[in-house]
Amino acid sequence: MSYRVAVLVSGSGSNLQALLTAQVCGELGAEVVLVVSDRADAYGLQRALQHNVAAAFVPLQRPRHMATRTAWEQRLAAVISAFTPDLVVLSGFMRVLSAAFLTRFPGQVINQHPALLPDDGGDMVCTSDGRVIPTLRGAHVVADALRLGLTVTGCTIHYATPLVDNGPVLARVEVPILPDDTPESLHERIKVEERRMIVEVVRDLAQQSAARQERR
Numbered sequence: 001m002s003y004r005v006a007v008l009v010s011g012s013g014s015n016l017q018a019l020l021t022a023q024v025c026g027e028l029g030a031e032v033v034l035v036v037s038d039r040a041d042a043y044g045l046q047r048a049l050q051h052n053v054a055a056a057f058v059p060l061q062r063p064r065h066m067a068t069r070t071a072w073e074q075r076l077a078a079v080i081s082a083f084t085p086d087l088v089v090l091s092g093f094m095r096v097l098s099a100a101f102l103t104r105f106p107g108q109v110i111n112q113h114p115a116l117l118p119d120d121g122g123d124m125v126c127t128s129d130g131r132v133i134p135t136l137r138g139a140h141v142v143a144d145a146l147r148l149g150l151t152v153t154g155c156t157i158h159y160a161t162p163l164v165d166n167g168p169v170l171a172r173v174e175v176p177i178l179p180d181d182t183p184e185s186l187h188e189r190i191k192v193e194e195r196r197m198i199v200e201v202v203r204d205l206a207q208q209s210a211a212r213q214e215r216r
């Protein structure tokens with residue numbers, strides 16, 4: 001049985017593309033069965049369609065209105081559930097998902113974050129050369145790393161929890177910050193690592209799932 005993956009995107013979806021390309025090359029060990037976006041113009045939806053993968057647009061009209069948001073999350077969860085995924089990847093999905101959503105997919109939702117996150121969920125991260133830098137969370141962490149004058153940042157894949165950008169870490173890679181970096185140049189170098197990392201993580205999780213099923 002194939003390991004089924006749903007990918008949620010809000011933008012370009014270059015990480016999604018890495019997954020789709022690995023799948024086409026037979027290197028993923030998993031099948032992307034659905035791509036969902038909260039934005040009609042997210043290019044990730046086009047990437048899905050180009051690969052004959054189902055694509056769904058689930059709009060959120062009034063993000064600050066609690067009842068609207070709850071109803072949106074329920075629609076989102078219903079669409080995803082219909083595709084019975086083993087794994088849900090938040091891949092540049094720029095919405096925070098509540099505990100109610102996450103409990104629909106227990107231990108199945110992972111998030112890509114373009115900065116280093118610590119194992120202990122704290123406010124500081126140790127780098128490989130022993131430096132201690134602040135944990136960057138939120139939607140502007142690439143610019144934040146530059147603004148704070150850091151010389152190293154990176155990317156992390158972790159299990160999603162109701163706490164934003166916080167949860168058990170699956171993989172993490174450091175990326176040096178160069179003196180002439182702009183947010184764009186830095187983010188692009190981070191994404192190079194992210195694209196490699198997401199393929200590895202999905203492949204590993206698919207293999208672990210297959211091994212568990214064999215033991216049953």
Ligand code: GAR
Nearest residue numbers: 011012013014015016092112113114
């Ligand atoms: C990635 O850098 C991902 O870590 C980040 O959005 C980018 C998506 O790139 N996610 C977040 O910032 C989530 N808060 P892509 O659309 O080219 O795959």
